[in-house]
Amino acid sequence: xxxxxxxxxxxxxxxxxxxxxxxxxxxxxxxxxxxxxxxxxxxxxxxxxxxxxxxxxxxxxxxxxxxxxxxxxxxxxxxxxxxxxxxxxxxxxxxxxxxxxxxxxxxxxxxxxxxxxxxxxxxxxxxxxxxxxxxxxxxxxxxxxxxxxxxxxxxxxxxxxxxxxxxxxxxxxxxxxxxxxxxxxxxxxxxxxxxxxxxxxxxxxxxxxxxxxxxxxxxxxxxxxxxxxxxxxxxxxxxxxxxxxxxxxxxxxxxxxxxxxxxxxxxxxxxxxxxxxxxxxxxxxxxxxxxxxxxxxxxxxxxxxxxxxxxxxxxxxxxxxxxxxxxxxxxxxxxxxxxxxxxxxxxxxxxxxxxxxxxxxxxxxxxxxxxxxxxxxxxxxxxxxxxxxxxxxxxxxxxxxxxxxxxxxxxxxxxxxxxxxxxxxxxxxxxxxxxxxxxxxxxxxxxxxxxxxxxxxx
Numbered sequence: 001x002x003x004x005x006x007x008x009x010x011x012x013x014x015x016x017x018x019x020x021x022x023x024x025x026x027x028x029x030x031x032x033x034x035x036x037x038x039x040x041x042x043x044x045x046x047x048x049x050x051x052x053x054x055x056x057x058x059x060x061x062x063x064x065x066x067x068x069x070x071x072x073x074x075x076x077x078x079x080x081x082x083x084x085x086x087x088x089x090x091x092x093x094x095x096x097x098x099x100x101x102x103x104x105x106x107x108x109x110x111x112x113x114x115x116x117x118x119x120x121x122x123x124x125x126x127x128x129x130x131x132x133x134x135x136x137x138x139x140x141x142x143x144x145x146x147x148x149x150x151x152x153x154x155x156x157x158x159x160x161x162x163x164x165x166x167x168x169x170x171x172x173x174x175x176x177x178x179x180x181x182x183x184x185x186x187x188x189x190x191x192x193x194x195x196x197x198x199x200x201x202x203x204x205x206x207x208x209x210x211x212x213x214x215x216x217x218x219x220x221x222x223x224x225x226x227x228x229x230x231x232x233x234x235x236x237x238x239x240x241x242x243x244x245x246x247x248x249x250x251x252x253x254x255x256x257x258x259x260x261x262x263x264x265x266x267x268x269x270x271x272x273x274x275x276x277x278x279x280x281x282x283x284x285x286x287x288x289x290x291x292x293x294x295x296x297x298x299x300x301x302x303x304x305x306x307x308x309x310x311x312x313x314x315x316x317x318x319x320x321x322x323x324x325x326x327x328x329x330x331x332x333x334x335x336x337x338x339x340x341x342x343x344x345x346x347x348x349x350x351x352x353x354x355x356x357x358x359x360x361x362x363x364x365x366x367x368x369x370x371x372x373x374x375x376x377x378x379x380x381x382x383x384x385x386x387x388x389x390x391x392x393x394x395x396x397x398x399x400x401x402x403x404x405x406x407x408x409x410x411x412x413x414x415x416x417x418x419x420x421x422x423x424x425x426x427x428x429x430x431x432x433x434x435x436x437x438x439x440x441x442x443x444x445x446x447x448x449x450x451x452x453x454x455x456x457x458x
Contacts, residue, residue, distance in 0.1 A: 027222030029166030034212030036174035061399035067132035068392025074140035079381020091145035098138025107201035152226035172298030183287035279340035296351025311444025321356025322436035329429025
């Protein structure tokens with residue numbers, strides 16, 4: 001088989017198309033654990049935490065929006081610099097340090113209020129917004145460098161999907177770890193005051209950071225700086241932004257990726273409100289329901305690593321995930337509180353759909369980049385910009401219309417028209433539908449030579 005490849009490709013390119021080994025895929029996959037475990041806390045508990053300590057839903061959404069906007073702009077900035085100078089691991093390490101330092105302050109007390117000796121609602125909103133922005137700047141630098149590495153580690157399409165799938169699998173591990181920590185803290189520490197609530201989330205933040213940093217160390221020591229980009233840059237000019245803007249596939253992939261993140265992040269951010277306020281479930285459910293979703297996502301992500309991928313299969317699996325999410329979203333929107341245990345079944349379908357859409361959506365970015373490695377970081381950065389800003393704006397708009405939960409609960413469809421239900425179910429379902437339609441119109445080309453048929457994890 002190698003000889004056949006040698007007849008079709010220059011000798012220098014043969015190694016680039018060979019499948020990656022399992023150890024390389026695993027060491028790469030754990031590199032986003034710190035980002036993932038803090039992101040899980042960010043989207044699941046930030047709005048709940050801020051409203052529990054006294055901020056209004058609108059002020060809480062301003063804090064989240066400030067972080068999302070900072071994240072969005074940083075992704076473009078980081079993408080441009082990485083394309084120019086490379087050094088993926090350096091950007092990853094620097095971003096991880098910033099995340100570790102700032103995250104505890106996001107879920108701690110208002111440091112700005114303590115410095116100025118003022119505890120007004122406006123100053124608390126500003127104080128939390130500052131640390132939210134700092135946290136997301138570091139998060140973006142780590143994310144873009146880690147995602148852009150996929151295309152520079154290999155030109156093999158199947159291995160690229162394996163890298164994305166492994167990364168997604170450890171995202172599920174990070175989320176499950178976060179919910180396990182949260183469940184333990186919520187069970188041990190019964191919060192009755194805002195100070196108790198701050199202590200709860202501070203402990204969650206500290207333990208999460210410690211675990212995440214251990215996996216960052218494994219990534220930095222176990223993953224080599226990709227040489228493919230450096231080799232490619234010696235013979236090719238840098239790909240300009242105009243090149244990507246002239247490609248129809250760029251806009252299609254950008255829209256699908258943005259819609260996929262809206263589905264997963266918006267539903268996750270409002271899930272805790274939904275199970276507590278709308279379904280009137282026990283407090284432990286705000287950790288158990290998300291955990292069940294991510295257990296199912298983890299299992300599916302592991303299975304997806306062993307599939308030999310091409311453009312047609314990416315489209316088919318994404319569409320399957322979108323259809324599952326549409327059914328789940330409608331079910332979440334209509335589910336009355338008197339049969340709230342049905343949410344456990346919806347959690348299973350939601351978890352499967354999340355994995356299918358996320359893995360294939362990210363892999364479509366790799367197909368878009370192909371062999372154009374000199375502009376890969378810009379692609380990941382610009383698409384992430386759309387993701388961050390759109391999610392921040394969506395949550396801000398939803399929280400602006402959020403009201404206190406009805407004391408009558410939600411016992412039939414006439415009392416189920418809450419903003420939380422729209423944000424947790426119907427709006428993500430609509431995004432999944434549009435994403436499936438756009439995916440159907442794509443023309444995805446494989447970059448791996450047809451003669452290359454080695455197993456995925458050789």
